Amino acid sequence: MKFLFPIAQRIFYAIALLIAVLVLNFSMLHLAPGDIADTIAQASGGADAEVIEQIRKDYGLDQPFYIQLLKYIGNVLAFDLGHSFFYNQPVTDLILEKLPATLLLVITAQILALIVGVLLGVFSARNPNGLASYVVTFLALFGYAAPVFWTGILLLIAFSLKIPLFPVAGMIDVTVEGGFFARAADIALHLVLPVITLASIFLALYSRLCRASMLEVLGSDYVRTAKAKGLAEREVVFKHALKNALSPVVTLAGLQFSAVVSGAVLVETVFSWPGLGTLALQSIIARDTPTILGILFFSAFVVIVGNLLTDLVLRLIDPRVGSKA
Amino acid sequence: MSSDAEKEFIEKARSPFSEAFEMFRKNHAAVAGLVVLIFIVLAGIFGPYVYPGDPFEMVWAPFSPPGDEGYFLGTDYLGRDLASMLIHGARVSIAIGLSAAFLTVFIGITIGALAGFYRGWVEEVLMRITEFFQVLPTLLFSMVIVALFGATLPMITLAIGLVSWPAVARITRSEFLRIRELEYVMAARACGVSNGKLIFKVILPNALPPIIVQAALMVGSAILFEAGLSFLGLTDPNIVSWGQIIGSNREYILDASYTVTVPGLAIFVTVLAISLVGDGLNDALNPKLRQR
Amino acid sequence: MTVPLLKVENLRIELATRDGVAPVIDDLSLELGVGETLSFVGESGCGKSMTALAIMGLLPEKVGRIASGHIWFNGEDLTKADDARLRQIRGNEISMIFQEPMTSLNPVYTIGEQISEVLRRHKGLSQRQAHAKAIELLDAVRIPNPQARVDDYPHQMSGGQRQRVMIAIALACEPKILIADEPTTALDVTVQAQIFDLLRDLGQQTGTATILITHDMGAVAEMAERMIVMYAGRKAEEGPVDQVIDSPRHPYTKGLISCVPHLLDTLTDERPELTEIGGIVPSLRDFGKNECLFASRCTIADEKCRANRPPEAEFDNQQRSACWHAGQV
Numbered sequence: 001m002k003f004l005f006p007i008a009q010r011i012f013y014a015i016a017l018l019i020a021v022l023v024l025n026f027s028m029l030h031l032a033p034g035d036i037a038d039t040i041a042q043a044s045g046g047a048d049a050e051v052i053e054q055i056r057k058d059y060g061l062d063q064p065f066y067i068q069l070l071k072y073i074g075n076v077l078a079f080d081l082g083h084s085f086f087y088n089q090p091v092t093d094l095i096l097e098k099l100p101a102t103l104l105l106v107i108t109a110q111i112l113a114l115i116v117g118v119l120l121g122v123f124s125a126r127n128p129n130g131l132a133s134y135v136v137t138f139l140a141l142f143g144y145a146a147p148v149f150w151t152g153i154l155l156l157i158a159f160s161l162k163i164p165l166f167p168v169a170g171m172i173d174v175t176v177e178g179g180f181f182a183r184a185a186d187i188a189l190h191l192v193l194p195v196i197t198l199a200s201i202f203l204a205l206y207s208r209l210c211r212a213s214m215l216e217v218l219g220s221d222y223v224r225t226a227k228a229k230g231l232a233e234r235e236v237v238f239k240h241a242l243k244n245a246l247s248p249v250v251t252l253a254g255l256q257f258s259a260v261v262s263g264a265v266l267v268e269t270v271f272s273w274p275g276l277g278t279l280a281l282q283s284i285i286a287r288d289t290p291t292i293l294g295i296l297f298f299s300a301f302v303v304i305v306g307n308l309l310t311d312l313v314l315r316l317i318d319p320r321v322g323s324k325a
Numbered sequence: 326m327s328s329d330a331e332k333e334f335i336e337k338a339r340s341p342f343s344e345a346f347e348m349f350r351k352n353h354a355a356v357a358g359l360v361v362l363i364f365i366v367l368a369g370i371f372g373p374y375v376y377p378g379d380p381f382e383m384v385w386a387p388f389s390p391p392g393d394e395g396y397f398l399g400t401d402y403l404g405r406d407l408a409s410m411l412i413h414g415a416r417v418s419i420a421i422g423l424s425a426a427f428l429t430v431f432i433g434i435t436i437g438a439l440a441g442f443y444r445g446w447v448e449e450v451l452m453r454i455t456e457f458f459q460v461l462p463t464l465l466f467s468m469v470i471v472a473l474f475g476a477t478l479p480m481i482t483l484a485i486g487l488v489s490w491p492a493v494a495r496i497t498r499s500e501f502l503r504i505r506e507l508e509y510v511m512a513a514r515a516c517g518v519s520n521g522k523l524i525f526k527v528i529l530p531n532a533l534p535p536i537i538v539q540a541a542l543m544v545g546s547a548i549l550f551e552a553g554l555s556f557l558g559l560t561d562p563n564i565v566s567w568g569q570i571i572g573s574n575r576e577y578i579l580d581a582s583y584t585v586t587v588p589g590l591a592i593f594v595t596v597l598a599i600s601l602v603g604d605g606l607n608d609a610l611n612p613k614l615r616q617r
Numbered sequence: 618m619t620v621p622l623l624k625v626e627n628l629r630i631e632l633a634t635r636d637g638v639a640p641v642i643d644d645l646s647l648e649l650g651v652g653e654t655l656s657f658v659g660e661s662g663c664g665k666s667m668t669a670l671a672i673m674g675l676l677p678e679k680v681g682r683i684a685s686g687h688i689w690f691n692g693e694d695l696t697k698a699d700d701a702r703l704r705q706i707r708g709n710e711i712s713m714i715f716q717e718p719m720t721s722l723n724p725v726y727t728i729g730e731q732i733s734e735v736l737r738r739h740k741g742l743s744q745r746q747a748h749a750k751a752i753e754l755l756d757a758v759r760i761p762n763p764q765a766r767v768d769d770y771p772h773q774m775s776g777g778q779r780q781r782v783m784i785a786i787a788l789a790c791e792p793k794i795l796i797a798d799e800p801t802t803a804l805d806v807t808v809q810a811q812i813f814d815l816l817r818d819l820g821q822q823t824g825t826a827t828i829l830i831t832h833d834m835g836a837v838a839e840m841a842e843r844m845i846v847m848y849a850g851r852k853a854e855e856g857p858v859d860q861v862i863d864s865p866r867h868p869y870t871k872g873l874i875s876c877v878p879h880l881l882d883t884l885t886d887e888r889p890e891l892t893e894i895g896g897i898v899p900s901l902r903d904f905g906k907n908e909c910l911f912a913s914r915c916t917i918a919d920e921k922c923r924a925n926r927p928p929e930a931e932f933d934n935q936q937r938s939a940c941w942h943a944g945q946v
Contacts, residue, residue: 146596147552147589157578157582161578229707258459292473
């Protein structure tokens, strides 16, 4: 109960945030220049009178603002994000179709960046003049300064055009035949370059923070206690120091979820990865407003879920989290 | 009283500014970054006069490699002079970087200072708003703004500022929370100094060092952000920018990879220079590090 | 006297500082017998903790090192022992408790885990056996309701309780030597006495020899049989506690003792005035000089003191003093 209550509170807060996103969406729709029904249909005046009429009815555009808003929120809570007139499909279906590809990319990149970043951080903290230290310093500069789409194109030129190791674009090669494993291997092959590209930004952040946090923890009193117990070096570093050094890194990773999703938009565009980012760009070019707003809502949802998971992981790592209150 | 001793004393007790400058000067990477940055800014301001030519004009056969016919960076897929585009692009990148960073810092300081100074429900409300903005994926959010309100330079600047301020707000708030409890603030408060004066004249100047460092980094982030948007094609089509050159040429990397690598390098070098300067400022302005 | 359990011979520890290398411990020798309690006394920065860390083989990497001398433990020279051997000894045959109970326990593991970890490492106990033993140990260090507390995390305990847990960890493997580095400095006065009682009782029960590092003269008088007074990395005086306190043979010891208020004198009595030792401890860069380092603060110092480092003068009653004027003090 003690453990569950704060989590229930967090979930309640998360729902409030999501409703706030909806209010923002709706306000932007109203603030945007031009007639709302036109904006939604995105035909710039030339749309079918019947379609425009339908939109006015669906969104309740003849009613007062707050009723429109409540109606919009009510629709979304019933998993109805509106209709895409460009794709002629419900927006929810469109998004759910593309979501798995984005989640695969985002989650794999986060995990890769965390694991490699933490390992680099640990080794460079153990040996400040070693190879790992130089790698961290280099990554920290490169990861911040290099535009992620440029990194992606460079990798693309190097590892699929000059040396054809990986496929140039997409997620699935339709010519690949075989069972589940053959197809999984194909997707994995397509995943390599996009994931490395996306992870490169965050790898830099995590390894630098992990190094700083490890250096601090290695000088702490409880690490001295662990050494005084006669524990092996490995246990001192990985059991006693790392678990403490991990908290700030996990917290940062949680805060980065929205940046990872942002980065994914660019990476998806570079590698033609069939995810939400590609969909977002296409619908912006097609001026397909319901889809764009739906994606913004869904990506906020992904970020919020990511934050909740981070919170849970933090609680598992550090017993002091949540017991303070 | 010997004036020599007095002079010596004055020389030893240098102003914090000159001491920070000294620290910065010792950081060779930061000085190199600053030199590169000054060069890029000068190129952006005076480049178009030194190297005249319309970046949109087709001057030579498309995909001419660098050096061909005197076009030392070659031409792009429409046969436009890449060097000219790069120089004109510098203007846009730097202008947007600076103005968006200014907007970011302005919003961030306002929100952070109010939250940190007034505490209580003001802080609660403002920090919830900050958290809300951190939940929205920055690039997607600015894409939506640009898509709905038009891809003009002011709108792009506004979009970047609107999504980037939470980091500055958080830093400002935590500095304010720390400083407002210090003795000299208490003393000023006890003397009846008004809240406005407390915020702007007493606390803010002391909270500035980390904010300045963050502001420097924000310029870099804003340049990257603008590059990302224009790479996606969400920019004013009548203005050249580095990201846009990459975006419009990226389908032709097989024919002419330099049309992508060179402008990318320009972004990379600029942002790298900014971040080196930021590191240098951090060392120079952080008195704790100075004692090492 | 039989072969001592621990014998430190002419130990010199050097510390890398900004101004070069400084000997934080200079030519220190001492002996510790089985089950004996020896106290290390001196102002902060005089090298007490460095000696303890050197015995544990835990001098800060790249900063401190043993330049010369030997540390004989049971006939084995620890200065020559390799890391693996030192790890076998640490926490098992020689263990240590630290000054800061608030930060010395790992915040992310239960205290049960932190106690049983040593037992698993050195005594080869299974998870379950170690856990059961941990509960016994918590009981032994007088933590109420050990069955329940064993699964607590450090932040759920008070400073005094955490120091008890540290003692439980240190004594888990029934070591031959326990080094207690200012174990009560960070604690409330009422808790200090309890911790000292606990240390003395458990030490007697297990026959563990104790090195007590402290600047609390009251604790020294109560706990220890012999004491060593350190000043600026050098031994100033050594001898049985009651004799040293009764008739110090070094001006520094004398000064230290007269700093301690005598609460037990009846209030109506006229009490001796409290004195202080004037001046300050020399800086690290002066530590290696061939002179008496206390000379600048000493009331009886003369030219000889400022020109040469005094040798140890030995008295009949096992008292030794590194002072040119030891006989006159």
